[in-house]
Amino acid sequence: MTAHSVHLPVLELNLEDYEYEMSDYEGARARWCPGCGDHSILTAVQRLLAAEQLAPENTVFVSGIGCSSRFPHYLKTYGFHGIHGRALPIATGIRLHRPDLTVFVVMGDGDCTSIGAGHWVHALRYNLDLVVMLLDNGIYGLTKQQTSPTTPQGFRSNTQPRGSWLPALNPLQVALGVTNTSFVAQTAEWVPAHLYATLRAARQHRGLSFVRILQRCPVYSSAVYLEAVQKPSNINMLVHDDGVVVHELDKIYTNQVAHDPHDLDAARRIAGATDRVNLGVLFRDGSKPRYEETRRVPPRTQAERVALIDAELDRYAI
Amino acid sequence: MTAHSVHLPVLELNLEDYEYEMSDYEGARARWCPGCGDHSILTAVQRLLAAEQLAPENTVFVSGIGCSSRFPHYLKTYGFHGIHGRALPIATGIRLHRPDLTVFVVMGDGDCTSIGAGHWVHALRYNLDLVVMLLDNGIYGLTKQQTSPTTPQGFRSNTQPRGSWLPALNPLQVALGVTNTSFVAQTAEWVPAHLYATLRAARQHRGLSFVRILQRCPVYSSAVYLEAVQKPSNINMLVHDDGVVVHELDKIYTNQVAHDPHDLDAARRIAGATDRVNLGVLFRDGSKPRYEETRRVPPRTQAERVALIDAELDRYAI
Amino acid sequence: MHTETEARPTGEAGAAGAARRKLLSVAEHTIEIVSDAGEGAQKCGQIFGAVSAKMGNGVWTVEIIPAEIQPPPRVPEGASGYRIRIGSQPVTNWGDATTLAVAFNEQVLLARHRLDALAPDAVLLVENKWATDEDPDIRAAWESAMSELSGREYRIVPVPMEEQCLTLVDNPRKGKNMFALGMLACIYDRDMDRVREQIAYAFRKKSEEIYRSNVALLELGYAWAGEHLDFRIEVEPAPSSGALVVMNGNEALGLGAIASGMELCAMYPITPATSVSHYLSEVFERFGGIVHQAEDEIAAVGVAIGASYAGKVAFTITSGPGLALKTEFLGLAVMTEMPLVVVNVQRGGPSTGLPTKVEQSDLLAALFGQTGDAPHVIIAPATIEECFHVMVTARRIAEAFRTVVIVLSDANLATGVTPFARPKPEVRWQAEPLDLAPVPDGQKAYQWDPRTGLSPRVIPGQPGGMYTVTGLSHDEGSKVAYSSGVHQHSSAMRSRKLAVLQSLLSPPPVYGESKGDLLVVGWGSTKGAIEEAVDRARADGLQVSSTHLRFLSPLEPGLKKIFKRFRKVMTVEINYSDEPGEPFITDENRRRGQLSLLLRSATLVDVDCWTRVPGEPLRPGSIVEAIRSQLHHLHHSPRGGNQS
Amino acid sequence: MHTETEARPTGEAGAAGAARRKLLSVAEHTIEIVSDAGEGAQKCGQIFGAVSAKMGNGVWTVEIIPAEIQPPPRVPEGASGYRIRIGSQPVTNWGDATTLAVAFNEQVLLARHRLDALAPDAVLLVENKWATDEDPDIRAAWESAMSELSGREYRIVPVPMEEQCLTLVDNPRKGKNMFALGMLACIYDRDMDRVREQIAYAFRKKSEEIYRSNVALLELGYAWAGEHLDFRIEVEPAPSSGALVVMNGNEALGLGAIASGMELCAMYPITPATSVSHYLSEVFERFGGIVHQAEDEIAAVGVAIGASYAGKVAFTITSGPGLALKTEFLGLAVMTEMPLVVVNVQRGGPSTGLPTKVEQSDLLAALFGQTGDAPHVIIAPATIEECFHVMVTARRIAEAFRTVVIVLSDANLATGVTPFARPKPEVRWQAEPLDLAPVPDGQKAYQWDPRTGLSPRVIPGQPGGMYTVTGLSHDEGSKVAYSSGVHQHSSAMRSRKLAVLQSLLSPPPVYGESKGDLLVVGWGSTKGAIEEAVDRARADGLQVSSTHLRFLSPLEPGLKKIFKRFRKVMTVEINYSDEPGEPFITDENRRRGQLSLLLRSATLVDVDCWTRVPGEPLRPGSIVEAIRSQLHHLHHSPRGGNQS
Numbered sequence A, B: 001m002t003a004h005s006v007h008l009p010v011l012e013l014n015l016e017d018y019e020y021e022m023s024d025y026e027g028a029r030a031r032w033c034p035g036c037g038d039h040s041i042l043t044a045v046q047r048l049l050a051a052e053q054l055a056p057e058n059t060v061f062v063s064g065i066g067c068s069s070r071f072p073h074y075l076k077t078y079g080f081h082g083i084h085g086r087a088l089p090i091a092t093g094i095r096l097h098r099p100d101l102t103v104f105v106v107m108g109d110g111d112c113t114s115i116g117a118g119h120w121v122h123a124l125r126y127n128l129d130l131v132v133m134l135l136d137n138g139i140y141g142l143t144k145q146q147t148s149p150t151t152p153q154g155f156r157s158n159t160q161p162r163g164s165w166l167p168a169l170n171p172l173q174v175a176l177g178v179t180n181t182s183f184v185a186q187t188a189e190w191v192p193a194h195l196y197a198t199l200r201a202a203r204q205h206r207g208l209s210f211v212r213i214l215q216r217c218p219v220y221s222s223a224v225y226l227e228a229v230q231k232p233s234n235i236n237m238l239v240h241d242d243g244v245v246v247h248e249l250d251k252i253y254t255n256q257v258a259h260d261p262h263d264l265d266a267a268r269r270i271a272g273a274t275d276r277v278n279l280g281v282l283f284r285d286g287s288k289p290r291y292e293e294t295r296r297v298p299p300r301t302q303a304e305r306v307a308l309i310d311a312e313l314d315r316y317a318i
Numbered sequence C, D: 001m002h003t004e005t006e007a008r009p010t011g012e013a014g015a016a017g018a019a020r021r022k023l024l025s026v027a028e029h030t031i032e033i034v035s036d037a038g039e040g041a042q043k044c045g046q047i048f049g050a051v052s053a054k055m056g057n058g059v060w061t062v063e064i065i066p067a068e069i070q071p072p073p074r075v076p077e078g079a080s081g082y083r084i085r086i087g088s089q090p091v092t093n094w095g096d097a098t099t100l101a102v103a104f105n106e107q108v109l110l111a112r113h114r115l116d117a118l119a120p121d122a123v124l125l126v127e128n129k130w131a132t133d134e135d136p137d138i139r140a141a142w143e144s145a146m147s148e149l150s151g152r153e154y155r156i157v158p159v160p161m162e163e164q165c166l167t168l169v170d171n172p173r174k175g176k177n178m179f180a181l182g183m184l185a186c187i188y189d190r191d192m193d194r195v196r197e198q199i200a201y202a203f204r205k206k207s208e209e210i211y212r213s214n215v216a217l218l219e220l221g222y223a224w225a226g227e228h229l230d231f232r233i234e235v236e237p238a239p240s241s242g243a244l245v246v247m248n249g250n251e252a253l254g255l256g257a258i259a260s261g262m263e264l265c266a267m268y269p270i271t272p273a274t275s276v277s278h279y280l281s282e283v284f285e286r287f288g289g290i291v292h293q294a295e296d297e298i299a300a301v302g303v304a305i306g307a308s309y310a311g312k313v314a315f316t317i318t319s320g321p322g323l324a325l326k327t328e329f330l331g332l333a334v335m336t337e338m339p340l341v342v343v344n345v346q347r348g349g350p351s352t353g354l355p356t357k358v359e360q361s362d363l364l365a366a367l368f369g370q371t372g373d374a375p376h377v378i379i380a381p382a383t384i385e386e387c388f389h390v391m392v393t394a395r396r397i398a399e400a401f402r403t404v405v406i407v408l409s410d411a412n413l414a415t416g417v418t419p420f421a422r423p424k425p426e427v428r429w430q431a432e433p434l435d436l437a438p439v440p441d442g443q444k445a446y447q448w449d450p451r452t453g454l455s456p457r458v459i460p461g462q463p464g465g466m467y468t469v470t471g472l473s474h475d476e477g478s479k480v481a482y483s484s485g486v487h488q489h490s491s492a493m494r495s496r497k498l499a500v501l502q503s504l505l506s507p508p509p510v511y512g513e514s515k516g517d518l519l520v521v522g523w524g525s526t527k528g529a530i531e532e533a534v535d536r537a538r539a540d541g542l543q544v545s546s547t548h549l550r551f552l553s554p555l556e557p558g559l560k561k562i563f564k565r566f567r568k569v570m571t572v573e574i575n576y577s578d579e580p581g582e583p584f585i586t587d588e589n590r591r592r593g594q595l596s597l598l599l600r601s602a603t604l605v606d607v608d609c610w611t612r613v614p615g616e617p618l619r620p621g622s623i624v625e626a627i628r629s630q631l632h633h634l635h636h637s638p639r640g641g642n643q644s
């Protein structure tokens, strides 16, 4: 492992022994509102980075635009705060060229499921090795409370003041409908232990891990997850050895549902459930082809390339 | 019903009695390749228009860009040959302003599932009253043989000459994964009777009817449907009173599978089947909210509007 | 700096004290209230602005918006508030700097100081509780802020706002703003009945009790100021000018859209355009219209095009990045001669840029962004009043010319609030109801008048008119062009329409003398500031005039003739240009302001530019300086003047 | 028109007849073979072109592409084929008109006639079987075509191609092209060994039998022509000029990309750009690169940006509508100073426009399309050879200047084929291998040199360099800018780089005398045609020169100085401009050619323009006419010349 902190002279650090702590990943002070669920997600991610001992310089967070997409600024890894809806193509480009980097993607619900919907469908299909987090607060936060595709039907916003016209789009079902999707999970930021365990499972999966994180926005959509937050009985914990099991939560979340993440049909049914909120790994299949691997080609040195081009020019010589 | 053919003097036609024939819908001579499956789809559509006695002037065909998207030019209705991937937003605008018009949408597989994927997901969700046809030849035709999302894995093209890298995207499963989808069917242009019956069912459904039409492109992807065309035994006919039943085909297509289109789980399983090609209505639910209806507002006359604006200005008066 | 350790009582008794008060009588004053987000400074400012307008002052208000949605308390980045410039004449812009500020803590005041928002001799009324806070960090922050502020000639007046409010309410965070309003009412001698009326209106959805508590706080502030402040400021009202309305530019755009008879606004949220759709979402349905929030900006413009095609001109509204996404569809709309109105409320760019800040840097993108030759119309309203009327004009031009009209507003107009003459809506401003009459025999889809390029429009539902719209090059019948010559001709027809529109326009009026040393040319929201600068410079004896363009495509006629009467012409714009004299910058490679680039090409006059991208509206005072420096060069350079 | 009812045998015996043959010795000739799609005319043309190049002729070939993928037989819209211009000197463009055509039916010939593709005195060898076809409709069509063709001075030679081929093969549709090739080989005296060699190469993947049958048909055609045609045409070879390669512009772009060391081409199919990616898809992996076909153009540029960010400059390739979709991402790339190469192979616009036809009308969109101020580099290769080298230059500039470079090619370069000097690839053309060395302490993400705006790049994997790229306005450390002044400064830094690049460029050379009456200015693919026109006009004694720009942003230096030495300056471009004298068009409102608009603004010289959008490359002859008419005005107008 190579590691280096900018504040210490390079040569005095014994790189092999250095162990990253959560604080090694701290970037600028997070500027989300007090009580914003994004804070808790940031903490879980920092914990994950430390647990996995990911070198900050080999880790990249890519995001779109939105409150959630400020994420990379608050970490001391490499970061790419992109444009609205387009985090996934950027991340694709990074992975295609640099499989040595660990890449995380952070998107808001508008970012991912509205303007970014096309890329989302196709990224699931490409199945690159990415951890993709959808920070779903059911609203447009940054632009101050407009309806998003995941806004619950009837919820009032500035653009639909008489309540959202349509049933909320279910991102889990969409993801499960895409051919070659390999990992779909749902967790909630107000259950930090579950959040962390789910992100860890996502990170350990090879392929694109899509994690929908239910996220509270106390400013613009506080009502959305109110019931689920207040009544643990409204939540089902999906448990399975191939999914996530967080025993410390057993006492609070007593609805435990065994679900084998290899069962796609069951995953789809669970995804569609409207009575309870299901947290856990809905689907996982490590055997799906990963585009970055199928596309990998042997690298060439500059000199090799010169020789090869010369040979190629022969084909056009007269 | 109002009707009018431009070649006849307006007043001599007894409009009430006039019956449209297929030829009343004929536009410019179709310029698809000989043997192109699009010809057969055009014929089925003309038959449908005549059967439904749709006045040409109140019917609009909207398309994107591609071989398939030339469709509107070959009909004598109103037509909007748009830009690549964007037929659905245009059609949405038309329906929102003019619910009196009957609107059909024609897209290619690249058009709908690649560049248009985001609009596709959202149009399914809006569930406007549209007949949406995906002319799926599993290839980019107009631009001369590039891989499309529905190209079978391993199929060679000009951009993936060593064969398509990923399993083909299954448009039926994607459509069935979208919340508020109300009608999903699959048919094939080389089974004209089934094609016609399916389009008719689509037309009769209120809400967005998504019909994937398997379409042969003898020039660039002739291999794709070869087996299904040659061996009727490779095809399952989904039959149900609420779906389509075409008795004249019973002898040829002997694999008849009863499927109730209200059963979403079954629809998803059928959509995912890889052993046989399933033709018929996979899913239908007429009770889903239709955006155009929830959004309808009482019209205002010019004078009413002037009075109302004046009142509104009072709110800002000082 | 002059800090009063304690506000001096203005006298033992009110009446006696009055004699010792300074009464400053001024033509204008600029007041701001700044606080942490959520402390109600904006409401206080709005009420003060509304009352001032009702009392006959010219008024221009702008919001002070923090960089985050809910910033932490007591940090400079959190400064939130309202700025109100009032005058004895109509006020057309936000002015130079604040002359009196009320601040709820010293940190937000510091933010304003650092942004150079405060006049050097401003009076600053600041909550004094922080000076003696129990938290030593806070006391230290206060001290350090005061020392930073001491570099200027400010007059700082510590005010025990919280202490006073606590005499009436338990939670002063919810009442301080009314106390501040009371102080301002006293200082500026506002009519208290009107203030109470306005409070009643502002809290009309709240309980009677809240109203009463607010009024009590108001009166407390009024009384406190009456007793403790030794100055009063008088800004005479402007002569009354008929019925007025007061609103911001985005509301004006929304109302204008309604008045134009359009019935569909298709949009995707983006700052600073979104508030137009917030307003419309609230009311549009009553007028038979709807706001459709599409899945993205591409879909939004596509929906608007579909609706326009179906017969009723629709519009889409966006800002920079959203305009970029609409590029391809705009090309289609031009090619198919689809009437369409596109509103772009400009913000700082490029890319995500400065999302809440003003800039005028989308002109060239709006004009040239589309690939191929895509002639279309661009209009920029110059005032908030024009934001209303431009929508009516835009819809009419779009329809009459079968063309795309892009309206370029900006964040300055969007959030500025000022009174203007109440519009008198007319039936003829609106689109005609759909006419589905049969199409005359043989009429083509694009029956171009070969002189004008104009053609009657056919819409679905019209018997006999069936044709297929296409973005492919096409002939009169909308048939795909295979033969050569069609493309040249149809291109000419689409382009010709701009020349025809130009022939209907008049040259822009010149503000000031019609000849002189310097002509300043502007467009969009800078009009007020430029004209104020011209007035000041002329008052100083400088031979400067200005002219302001509303039409950017086609350009208004007669420009070269106007320019030729001045020794020097210079645009003033809120966009980027290279500064002459900087390393590597030559006259040859200098990248100029966007309008100046266009004007140079169109007129071959050496149109210079003075442009800035400060993330705020231009200040008239800076423009005066620019004028002065330009004239200095002119008079002192050997080859002054460009008119060879 | 002169129709021969039967081709005259050139003599009783070959040898005797030879004496009576006309031998036309010319400096150049333009040959085309046209047929229904699928009849192999293109292969015939390609082989003829390749052999001619190998024999030392200058050669320029273009495809004749039908409007549909598989058009029905015998319709004008179906005309498919190949056009080869050969000369005794290097040939730089497609020329004016075809001087000898071989047509497999009279309908495709008619199509060419209607497009004005045939010289007035062209020799037309046309399959004669249709004249006597058993279908009366076909006979009638033949008659009517012949009568339409009779309006010109063509020499029509009916040839019994099918009849002849049937003596050797059963299906003449598959052999006629080789028969035609044989005729051409005879007429132009091509070295038959080379022709056979080339056939062997063309059919290398087919069986030996096919080769033999093709050669037999070739020889049959040769013999038939030898016996029946009374003319031969001689085009002397050009002096040999070292090692050559022959390819089209899209292949050259692809090869150039490889030579530049780039490893990722992210694209979405679109004509006429796609064939670059077809070529690369075939070979790129061997060079360590891949072509990624993204879900749309937005994703394609996003992937390229991600890859560039990750350390290796990547490129995306597209055409008009695709460029439009990339607009927003290009703004981000400029704002984040991401090295990126964007190739836009221009086609006719606006919108879907003329997808397969040439146009140069994306210049302004490429330059100004992005919202906000987004300075970046634009280079346009002028020849097919430059298509190769421009990719190397573009990659280097992108990297050295941390900037976006847009390469503007067009459909003329894309599909034209010509020999050029074989490039000698060098290691230094390629990007350096990734360097993941730790970032020096304290180095910022954008450590702008305040003079040049340049800064060293930091890429992921470099210890100590961690920062977050953002499209928000940011400071040197890539931190979001809250304070005023940062935006002005960072805008200046991004802009400055263009001035620095410009300081490294030389003024463009003038072709012809360095002063005179008229200077023609061009850019992109028109260079060959313009210079040929200049040569012709100068040969006629006209004082005309030309200059050609490769850099459109920044513009090359010294232009004004060059322009001032001519009485008149005029651009020649394949884009739309209003014609002076048309209704409503005035000097004031005239919409001009895209380069001329830029040059006028930059130089204040009255740069006129002559532009056309015919859906085909400009013909040198039309440019000569435009020059003549411009000079006519100059000499006959009272105030000739612009240089006041």
Ligand SMILES: Cc1ncc(C[n+]2csc(CCOP(=O)(O)OP(=O)(O)O)c2C)c(N)n1
Pocket: A065, A066, A067, A068, A069, A083, A084, A107, A108, A109, A110, A111, A112, A135, A137, A139, A140, A141, A142, A143, A148, C268, C269, C270, C271, C297, C321, C322, C325, C352
């Ligand atoms: C192209 C473009 N369109 C619109 C915007 C404005 N915008 C910024 S963030 C956002 C949506 C934010 O909602 P979401 O994605 O749910 O993220 P959140 O703020 O809720 O975390 C929008 C519409 C933009 N910056 N760019």
Ligand SMILES: Cc1ncc(C[n+]2csc(CCOP(=O)(O)OP(=O)(O)O)c2C)c(N)n1
Pocket: B065, B066, B067, B068, B069, B083, B084, B107, B108, B109, B110, B111, B112, B135, B137, B139, B140, B141, B142, B143, B148, D268, D269, D270, D271, D297, D321, D322, D325, D352
């Ligand atoms: C924005 C844009 N990108 C790309 C193209 C080029 N293009 C035209 S049709 C097409 C795809 C055609 O495939 P499909 O949608 O499957 O339709 P088909 O031709 O097979 O019917 C493409 C990529 C375009 N016209 N516009």
Ligand code: SF4
Pocket: A031, A032, A033, A035, A036, A037, A038, A067, A068, A137, A141, A142, A216, A217, A218, A219, A220, C069, C070
């Ligand atoms: S607005 Fe909502 S989502 Fe955004 S930072 Fe605040 S709480 Fe979080």
Ligand code: SF4
Pocket: B031, B032, B033, B035, B036, B037, B038, B067, B068, B137, B141, B142, B216, B217, B218, B219, B220, D069, D070
């Ligand atoms: S290329 Fe294929 S899809 Fe296109 S018209 Fe021909 S057969 Fe049909």
Ligand SMILES: [Mg+2]
Pocket: A066, A108, A109, A110, A135, A136, A137, A138, A139, A140, A141, A148
């Ligand atoms: Mg959100």
Ligand SMILES: [Mg+2]
Pocket: B066, B108, B109, B110, B135, B136, B137, B138, B139, B140, B141, B148
């Ligand atoms: Mg297809």
